[in-house]
Amino acid sequence: MQDLRAELAEAISEAEWDWLSPHARRDSLIVVEPGLDVVDVGVAIANDDVSRVQHWIAENLIHKPSPAQLSDWNVNQSKRFNTLIVQPYVLVQE
Numbered sequence: 001m002q003d004l005r006a007e008l009a010e011a012i013s014e015a016e017w018d019w020l021s022p023h024a025r026r027d028s029l030i031v032v033e034p035g036l037d038v039v040d041v042g043v044a045i046a047n048d049d050v051s052r053v054q055h056w057i058a059e060n061l062i063h064k065p066s067p068a069q070l071s072d073w074n075v076n077q078s079k080r081f082n083t084l085i086v087q088p089y090v091l092v093q094e
Contacts, residue, residue, distance in 0.1 A: 012083070015080070017079045020073075028090055030064065030089050036062070036093075
């Protein structure tokens with residue numbers, strides 16, 4: 001578990017919206033709200049921890065981007081996000 005956590009922590013990078021938008025079109029983008037650790041979410045997804053993931057979804061702490069978010073981000077192509085790829089998803093945090 002610790003190895004996966006360390007591996008995912010090292011995999012966090014920063015990306016601009018223009019790089020992320022194709023993933024949004026593929027419906028593979030997941031927004032992680034500020035205050036929630038992207039690595040925690042990545043570990044839960046990688047380990048198929050359904051109860052934790054469902055809890056975060058129910059609390060609206062992780063979700064697909066809303067049409068309003070997508071519209072805002074499309075206007076600002078250089079907006080930067082912290083990102084973590086956990087196949088098949090790309091986790092993003094503003």
